[in-house]
Amino acid sequence: MGSLAEQFAIKAKNVIGKKTTEAILDKLNLVAIEMVQRYAGTKNYYDVTGNLLNSFAVGVYHRSKLVSIADAxxxxxxxxxxxxLAKGEKYNLSAYYTGEPVIHVMPDGKTVSRPFTGEYGGGGKDGISVARRSLRARKPKATYALIAIVAMEYAKYVQNKRNHDVLTGLTDEIPGIFEGTIVTI
Structure with missing residues (x-):
């Protein structure tokens, strides 16, 4: 069983290890939330339904297990x-995610309906659900990991074909997020 001193050392090591893990995970959760806030504030694409924006999420992992998700x-x-929207499907509501109306009144008083038509994918997906499902499926090998995703199937299309920054611009923000949060562990 060991001496009282050895038992105390083992107990102290376990308690310190647990507290350290909790502190690290708390900080990583703060970083994840900050990443979602920055992403929402810096996106440069027009969001028709809101699913692309809402599909950005950050998973916090410990020993390959998903501990938490920060999202919209x-x-x-x-x-x-x-x-x-599916490819070819027209937007069927009166206003887009941004609040802009689908029906526009022209300067001459005529109304013009210009509903957006889906350009890519099968449609019928909810951004938040797709992001959470994608993060749950991942198993990073590191002791601690953050994984940021934009999970909608058309994200690469918007980035590459429409030339909008869907995720890459956030990489410039990450060092500042970590510096302001992690240093205080």
Missing amino acids: TNVGLEPPTRRS
Whole structure:
């Protein structure tokens, strides 16, 4: 069984290890939430349904297990107006996610309906659900990991074909996020 001193050392090591892990995970959760906030504030694409924006999420992992997810619900973003559009499907609501009306009144008083038509994918998906499902499926090998994703199937299309920054711009923000949060462990 060992001496009282050895038992104390083992107990102290376990308690310190647990407290350290908790502190690291708390800081990583703060970083994840900050990443979602920055992403929402710096996106440069026009979001028709809100699913692309809401599909950005950050998973916090410890020993290959998902511990928490930071997403649109953590930072107060409005939910999508509807599920994603399929290729060829027209937007069927009166206003887009941004609040801009689908029917425009022209200077001459005529109204013009210009509903957006889906350009890519099968549609019918909710951004938050797709992001959470994607993060749950991942198993990083590191002791601690953060994984940031934009999970909608058309994210690469918007980035490459439409030339909008969907995720890459956030990489410039990450060092500042870590510096302001992690240093205080």
